Amino acid sequence: MSLPNDALGREEKETLLEVARRSIRFGLRHNIPLDVDPPNYPETLSRIQSSFVTLKTPDDQLRGCIGSLEARMELVRDVAMHAFAAASRDPRFPPLDEAEFERIRISISVLSPSKPLQADSEQHLRQQLQPGRDGLILRMGNKQATFLPAVWESLPNPEEFLAQLKRKAGLPPDFWSEHMEIHRYQSLSITETPKDGE
Numbered sequence: 001m002s003l004p005n006d007a008l009g010r011e012e013k014e015t016l017l018e019v020a021r022r023s024i025r026f027g028l029r030h031n032i033p034l035d036v037d038p039p040n041y042p043e044t045l046s047r048i049q050s051s052f053v054t055l056k057t058p059d060d061q062l063r064g065c066i067g068s069l070e071a072r073m074e075l076v077r078d079v080a081m082h083a084f085a086a087a088s089r090d091p092r093f094p095p096l097d098e099a100e101f102e103r104i105r106i107s108i109s110v111l112s113p114s115k116p117l118q119a120d121s122e123q124h125l126r127q128q129l130q131p132g133r134d135g136l137i138l139r140m141g142n143k144q145a146t147f148l149p150a151v152w153e154s155l156p157n158p159e160e161f162l163a164q165l166k167r168k169a170g171l172p173p174d175f176w177s178e179h180m181e182i183h184r185y186q187s188l189s190i191t192e193t194p195k196d197g198e
Contacts, residue, residue, distance in 0.1 A: 012044055017192055021106060028087070033083070033084030049075040050078060052187075053085075054086065056104065064092075069114065069137055079108055087101070105192045109149070110190070112186045120178070126159060129158045133186055135151075138171075138182055139182075140171060145168035146165075
């Protein structure tokens with residue numbers, strides 16, 4: 001399930017970041033994502049894989065995050081679509097403008113396929129978690145939420161991690177049901193390096 005750090009080489013990671021930034025710039029001017037042609041990219045970037053693209057301000061505040069938990073298209077195209085959407089379609093934020101675009105930092109999470117976690121209690125579930133490594137998907141009826149592995153940086157305690165994930169799904173933080181579905185995945189994180197002076 002895990003994605004090793006060397007799953008993509010340095011040039012491939014830089015290519016994905018470049019595609020994400022180009023797609024945002026293209027979207028600012030044309031209001032559509034950059035159209036990429038996967039055969040023009042390395043085979044590793046043309047595999048069907050899911051991703052999330054996260055935008056942050058220079059002071060590390062979230063400015064947009066959009067992605068997909070299910071792999072539906074080639075990775076390089078998936079990143080282009082989600083970069084555009086993170087900049088202009090995240091309902092939590094107004095669309096990015098040109099001035100902000102020059103300052104935001106882009107991170108890409110390439111997701112592994114998710115696997116179900118079986119647990120008969122919350123304590124049992126917490127015992128199976130790998131803080132810093134596991135992303136979680138929670139489903140209960142028509143409610144669903146996910147936390148990427150990077151969320152552990154701000155919620156390092158498994159109990160609080162789960163409580164906030166339930167809140168995100170619209171459930172009470174102490175909610176438990178045998179019908180609740182939990183899936184685990186991991187991700188490869190790719191982040192732009194800070195510009196000089198940041």
